[in-house]
Amino acid sequence: MRNQQVADLLRRIADILDVLGENPYKGVAYRRAADQIAHLSEDIAKVWERGELRTIPGVGEAVAKKLNEFLSTGHLEYYERLQEQVPAGVLDLLSIPDVGPKTARLLWQHLGVTSIGEAEEAARAGRVRELPGMGARSEEKLLQGIELLRRHSARIPLGDAWPVADEILASLRRVPSVTRASEAGSLRRRKSTVGDIDLLVASASPEVVMDAFVALDRVAETSLRGPTKTTVILDDGLHADLRVLPPERYGSLLQYFTGSREHNVHLRRLAQDSGLSLSEYGFKRNGEEILCPEEEDVYRTLGLPWIPPELREDRGEIEAAQSGRLPNLVTERDILGDLHAHTNWSDGSASVEEIAEAARQKGYRYLLISDHSKGLGIARGLSVERLREQQHEIQRLNSRYADFRLLHGVELEIRGAGSLDFPDEILAELDMVIASVHSGLRQPREQITARVVGAMRSPYVDIIGHPLGRILGQREESAVDVHALLDAAAETGTALEVNSIPLRLDLDDIHIRRATQMGVRLAIGSDAHNPGGLDAIAFGVATARRGWAEPQDILNTRTADALLQRRKRNRLAPN
């Protein structure tokens, strides 16, 4: 994606400036601009074409000029000059834990180190300890950092981190003196991947809690231990941080360590404006403390309503809070039914009846059965005949339900050449149709975009399944032009799915936000392949919340009747 590419360029510039020992605020400025651009809900080229680069927060005269050069010529002379000054491998050193720009520069200039491998060599040869400000411990720490980097470099999917955090929190809550315990950080903000597991506890006896924490079965080693903060590495390589403060400071602790850093920096600037200083311990005014037992107290002291964690990225939520325009975020309670589920008719493991029963148990009023169509042979996709048989089964079950309804649908293959797996007359017999791409995910941008946009032109395609096609940590998103998809969705009235499988979370938060701004409807689906899979909806709802989605943006906050009435075939299809 172009925005990501531009952001990466600015971040590399920041890294080089840091290593060169430039004014550190210069690096801060470049990174701030990079973050804003990475999270732009629109293609940066469009903003540029309109001549509005300077409206992006953090983009001033100098950065705008460089962006202008990069976007019009594809290269940036300033960056190329910088690159000549610092070897690329020196910047790699920054990814080693506890190695920052100063240490990287030291290793490079004094020992000629220009790669992680050379850093390791130098440390093993005992040459690092000779450097000014370094010693034997630092040398050992550098080696450990390199080892750590090799063992554990990727971010963890939310779906892996969440249950581990819940388990550890349950243990900590059993420790005497613990009155509150919560996850924090990007986990609490429900980012699709998290860097580590941040945990917080309120207790008057921190050392007892820390002892219990490091003694947990899952803890493989303790990498840092202090009176309020401890970091451990778990048996599966995950890092977990625990912070403990007394209950009267729990609100400010929770607020602070939920972040994001950008959100906090903004809040602290607000605090300064009213003569306050804010930290995880609370507020200070002329040395006098204002304690915050609850998170609401932090926001109230700044004259703000409480802001949901999923919004705390400094992407306009603080301004929205100031002007009373925070979105009314969708919650799991708003979801009346699930719009994506598989059964043992294709690649699911449960019968239609079993998964229907699970959906009823969850309190849903309806469930869309959407097994694969024949084109996905590997998933035992349904033929037209089997689809009709399934229809009878669904009718049979529906005749037994008074308070619940099965909708019959399909997850229809958008084939490699762009055609759909079933003809219109078959699709017309179904309640709703999800169309998805499962093949040819590496097609070039124009081709794959045309396939999906073509599917949206069908009056019977109600939802595009997992539009990006990404699998977190395994498969990059396809080259599909998401902005073209959004335009086509707005034009045709096709909904885009928020697929809830933790490794998908597709659509992602950034494009969800854009969709809501454009009036594009979203369908949150669990994509369950067994009854327990329905619970993944929590991940989809969390992702929608990160995209500022409100109940009216989501199809399945409506009743089944309202859904069927609003289908585009009622407007578009020939009689």
Place this chain on the structure above:
DNA sequence: GCCGTTTTCGGCCCGACTGTTTTCAGTCG
């Protein structure tokens, strides 16, 4: 490098922890 109803120049969030130092720099979140 960015930014501004306290500023167009002088600020830029705040604190924990570590390791090397005898009062602090670097890194991290």
